Amino acid sequence: METPDALAALGALSHDSRLAAFRRLVQIGPEGLPVGELREHLDLPPATLSAHLNVLRAAGLVEDQREGRVIRVRANYGQMNALLAYLTENCCAGTADCGPASPCKPRKTGAKR
Numbered sequence: 001m002e003t004p005d006a007l008a009a010l011g012a013l014s015h016d017s018r019l020a021a022f023r024r025l026v027q028i029g030p031e032g033l034p035v036g037e038l039r040e041h042l043d044l045p046p047a048t049l050s051a052h053l054n055v056l057r058a059a060g061l062v063e064d065q066r067e068g069r070v071i072r073v074r075a076n077y078g079q080m081n082a083l084l085a086y087l088t089e090n091c092c093a094g095t096a097d098c099g100p101a102s103p104c105k106p107r108k109t110g111a112k113r
Helices: 003-012 016-028 035-042 046-058 077-088
Strands: 062-067 070-075
Touching: 003 046, 003 077, 016 035, 016 046, 016 062, 016 070, 035 046, 035 070, 046 062
Parallel strands: none
Antiparallel strands: 062 070
16 A cells, blocks of 8 residues: 555544444445445434545445445455555564554454344
8 A cells, every 4th residue: 555545544534424434334344234224323414424435435445336226335355454554564663573463354254233
């Protein structure tokens, strides 16, 4: 990940509603959520959530897919892991003393809601 991409991702996550949305999508897993369910969980007006999702999309942190009349939104684990790797790239001067460096892997089976 390059610095401008890291800045975009960090900027996107720097708002409490966007951070809450992203964290919820990470918790849900690779199947994601319909936008309406995410909106209900966050208790945000539709236009507000749409604006927040646009910022997260622009940073590459979420992806969506149309399923008929429903838009399903998912966390982009690859981008999240790239951001974490960027942030920890020189952790402890590059030694192995920083602890386990295991990127997040989304659960393959159904996630609890």
